[in-house]
Amino acid sequence: MSLEGVHEVRLDNGFRAYLVERRELPLVATVLWYRVGSRDERTGETGLAHFLEHMMFKGTDRYAKGQIDLLTAKLGGSNNAFTDHDGTAYHFSLASDRWETALEIEANRMKNCLFDPAEFDAERNVVLDELARGEDDPWNVLWQATEALAFQVHPYHHPVIGYAEDLRRVDAEGMRTFYRRNYGPNRAFLVVVGDIDHERAAERIAELFGSLEPVPDRDPVLVEPVARHERRGVVRAPGSLTRIAMACRTCRMGERDDFALDFLSHVIGSSKTSRLHRRLVLEEEVATYVTSHNETRLDPGLFWILAELHAGVDVERVEGLIREELSKLCDEGVEAAEQRRARVQIRSSYLFEDETVLDTALKIGRFEALASGGHRLLENVLPTYDEIDRRELREVAQRYFGPEAWSVVWSLPEDAELRRPAATARKRRTRSKAATSAAKAIKAPAAKTSRTAAKKPARKPAKKVAKKAAKKAARRAPKKSAAAKPEARP
Numbered sequence: 001m002s003l004e005g006v007h008e009v010r011l012d013n014g015f016r017a018y019l020v021e022r023r024e025l026p027l028v029a030t031v032l033w034y035r036v037g038s039r040d041e042r043t044g045e046t047g048l049a050h051f052l053e054h055m056m057f058k059g060t061d062r063y064a065k066g067q068i069d070l071l072t073a074k075l076g077g078s079n080n081a082f083t084d085h086d087g088t089a090y091h092f093s094l095a096s097d098r099w100e101t102a103l104e105i106e107a108n109r110m111k112n113c114l115f116d117p118a119e120f121d122a123e124r125n126v127v128l129d130e131l132a133r134g135e136d137d138p139w140n141v142l143w144q145a146t147e148a149l150a151f152q153v154h155p156y157h158h159p160v161i162g163y164a165e166d167l168r169r170v171d172a173e174g175m176r177t178f179y180r181r182n183y184g185p186n187r188a189f190l191v192v193v194g195d196i197d198h199e200r201a202a203e204r205i206a207e208l209f210g211s212l213e214p215v216p217d218r219d220p221v222l223v224e225p226v227a228r229h230e231r232r233g234v235v236r237a238p239g240s241l242t243r244i245a246m247a248c249r250t251c252r253m254g255e256r257d258d259f260a261l262d263f264l265s266h267v268i269g270s271s272k273t274s275r276l277h278r279r280l281v282l283e284e285e286v287a288t289y290v291t292s293h294n295e296t297r298l299d300p301g302l303f304w305i306l307a308e309l310h311a312g313v314d315v316e317r318v319e320g321l322i323r324e325e326l327s328k329l330c331d332e333g334v335e336a337a338e339q340r341r342a343r344v345q346i347r348s349s350y351l352f353e354d355e356t357v358l359d360t361a362l363k364i365g366r367f368e369a370l371a372s373g374g375h376r377l378l379e380n381v382l383p384t385y386d387e388i389d390r391r392e393l394r395e396v397a398q399r400y401f402g403p404e405a406w407s408v409v410w411s412l413p414e415d416a417e418l419r420r421p422a423a424t425a426r427k428r429r430t431r432s433k434a435a436t437s438a439a440k441a442i443k444a445p446a447a448k449t450s451r452t453a454a455k456k457p458a459r460k461p462a463k464k465v466a467k468k469a470a471k472k473a474a475r476r477a478p479k480k481s482a483a484a485k486p487e488a489r490p
Contacts, residue, residue: 003375003376003378003379005020005021006018006019006020006364006375007019007020007021007198007202009202009205009206011185011205011206011209011210012210013184013185013186013209013210013211013212013213013214014184014185014186014187014214015185015186015188015189015190015205015209015210015212016189016190017189017190017191017192017201017202017205017209018189018190018191018192018364018368018375019192019193019196019198019201019202020191020192020193020194020198020360020361020364021194021195021196021197021198022193022194022195022357022360023195024195025194025195025357026095026096026097026195027093027094027095027096027194027195027357028093028094028095028096028099028102028192028193028194028195028196028357029091029092029093029191029192029193029194029356029357029358029360029361030091030092030094030099030102030103030106030190030191030192030361031089031090031091031190031191031358031361031362031364031365032089032090032091032106032110032188032189032190033087033088033089033188033189033190033191033365033368033369034087034088034089034182034183034187034188035086035087035187035188035218035369036049036052036087036088036182036183036187037049037083037084037085037086037087037088037160038050038083038084038085038155038156038158038159038160038162039085039086039154039155039156039221039298039299040155040182040218040219041155041158041162041178042219044166044169044170045166045170045174045178046158046159046162046163046166046167047127047131047159047160047161047162047163047166047167048162048166048170048174048175048178049083049088049160049178049182050083050088050127050160050161050162051123051124051127051162051167051170051175052088052175052178052179052183053081053082053083053088053090054123054126054127055113055115055119055120055123055175056081056090056109056113057069057081058113058114058115058116058119058120058123059113059114059116059119060108060109060112060113060114061108061112061114062108062112063105063108063109065116065119068105068109071101071105072092072094075094075095075098075101076094076095076098077092077093077094077095077098077102078092078093079091079092079093079102083160084160085155085156085160085297085298086297086298086299086369086370087298087369087370089362089365090106091358091361091362092105093357093358096194096195096196099192099194099196100204103190103204103205103208104208106190106208107208107209107212110183110184110185110188110209110212111183111184111212111213113179115172115173115175115176115179116172117171117172120171120172120175124167124168124170127161127167128164128167128168130161131161131162131164131167134159134161138237138238138239138241138243138411139243139306141235141237141411142235142237142243142245142306142409142411143245144159145233145235145245145409146233146245146246146247146304146407146408146409147159147247147302149231149232149233149247149407149409150227150231150247150248150249150302150407151224151249152224153222153223153224153225154221154222154223154224154299155221155222156224156297156299156301180215181215181216182215183215184212184213184214184215185209185212185213185214186214186215186217187214187215187217187218189365189368189369190205190209191361191362191364191365191368192361193357193358193360193361193364194357221299224249224299224300227249227404227405227407228404229404230403230404230405230406230407230408231406231407231408232407232408232409233407233408233409233410234409234410234411234412234418235409235410235411235412236411236412236413236414237411237412237413237414238413238414239413240311240413241308241309241311241411241413242308242309242311242313242315242410242411242412242413242416243306243307243308243309243410243411244305244306244307244309244315244318244319244322244408244409244410244411245304245305245306245408245409245411246304246305246306246319246322246406246407246408247302247303247304247305247406247407248302248303248400248401248405248406248407249300249301249302249400249405250294250296250300250301250302250303250400251296251300251301252296252297252298252299252300252301252370252371252372253296253297253298253301253370253371254296254367254370254371254372254373254377255296255372256384257396257399257400258294258296259381259384259385259388260388260392260393260396261294261296261303261396261400262294262342262346262385263334263339263342263343263346263385263388263393264292264294264303264329264334264393264396264397265292265293265294265303266338266341266342266345266346267329267334267338267339267342267393268292268305268325268326268329269290269291269292269305270291270292270293271345273341274292275325275329276290276292276305276307276322276325277289277290279321279325280307280318280321280322284321285310286309286310286313286317286318286321287307287308287309287310287313287318288308288309288310289307289308290305290306290307290308290322291304291305291306291307292304292305292306293306296370297370298369298370303400303401305322307322315410315412316419319408319410323403326397326401327403329394329397329401330394330397330398330401330402332394333390333391333393333394333397334390334393334394334397335390336390339390339393343385343386346385347382347385350381350382363378364378
């Protein structure tokens with residue numbers, strides 16, 4: 001992506017805007033991205049970032065409850081929002097002769113939300129209902145259990161939606177305190193893409209956002225220590241299906257290893273031509289589906305492997321097969337044909353993310369929010385993919401995929417017998433020297449910090465995560481090449 005057309009606006013209060021003129025159609029997309037996610041919640045505040053996203057539509061001193069959505073509809077546009085571990089984003093798509101209404105709304109609700117107690121209590125019930133629906137989803141339960149196992153110190157341990165106890169306890173004044181501490185011009189940036197005059201847009205942005213008072217900088221978070229041994233867990237789910245999730249900690253979004261992990265994800269499990277799909281679904285016929293997902297974040301993220309088994313298949317056997325393929329990857333590396341195929345898939349997916357003005361705005365926002373190089377890293381995404389060779393892919397696999405690096409959770413039917421797994425013990429006795437040395441070499445992630453989403457621009461190509469799991473992964477994991485799919489508000 002060329003950055004020649006990205007015009008940057010900087011205000012004295014710390015607010016920034018990135019403006020891109022695309023005149024093909026009379027449309028404009030705006031994304032206001034706050035550097036406020038679940039990682040910014042203190043003890044007893046879990047779920048507040050997501051809950052606050054809901055309340056941003058429930059009334060300000062200028063726009064009554066429902067008026068933002070009503071006004072957007074009358075103007076023939078659309079709006080939505082999403083929250084993940086690292087941030088919260090609000091976006092509008094409007095015709096180019098009325099898009100500035102989005103700026104007026106965003107500038108007003110940055111500081112003037114009302115948090116009416118009655119509306120607050122009503123919306124709390126909506127959020128608690130959303131949480132309860134998630135607890136009925138076996139994939140969501142498995143995902144959260146694995147994430148909590150992989151992160152035991154860092155706030156990524158907590159689910160974005162929070163814990164029911166915290167949500168029930170918080171009151172409107174507690175929400176107002178969180179809002180005032182975190183929502184301000186220096187903790188946000190704006191992306192505008194479409195049929196605009198960037199000079200006129202810059203003037204309007206300065207008028208609306210220039211007088212807003214900044215808030216304190218982001219609090220530092222605890223650094224997750226090195227995982228020195230494998231972590232395991234079991235959850236129970238209704239029905240007869242068995243599932244497995246494996247996750248290992250990796251790197252930050254936009255770091256060079258992040259790009260190599262995208263390649264490895266394609267090779268391992270994120271396509272129908274991947275090794276795990278061929279082995280588990282087609283050859284051994286032990287799984288109905290399997291997928292892998294590279295989910296890097298502001299701070300070091302996770303590489304996921306997820307599988308759903310045929311009824312009656314021993315989950316220990318499936319885990320053993322997965323570990324065999326990982327060991328083979330560390331020992332033998334990636335074949336030339338696999339790398340060529342993955343490069344084509346990654347490139348086409350990345351370019352497809354610029355199909356609409358909203359896609360482009362989300363991509364720029366995701367990189368700016370999560371990558372250490374900000375949105376400017378976008379210029380180097382495709383060249384970096386082209387530079388990565390098979391030797392580097394093997395080294396990255398050895399660095400992260402050692403036998404003891406994984407957090408493993410089995411999701412078993414409620415009446416299934418639980419036996420102590422032996423597959424990993426066998427694997428430890430037979431692992432290669434390369435994998436052994438790689439496991440010892442894993443470094444502790446430094447403190448840092450989509451989707452995304454958005455996944456994550458410089459992020460990754462859109463990854464297919466099976467059925468319900470895929471949607472959850474897309475919301476949580478910003479991707480380089482895929483802009484995060486916003487979660488619809490109830």
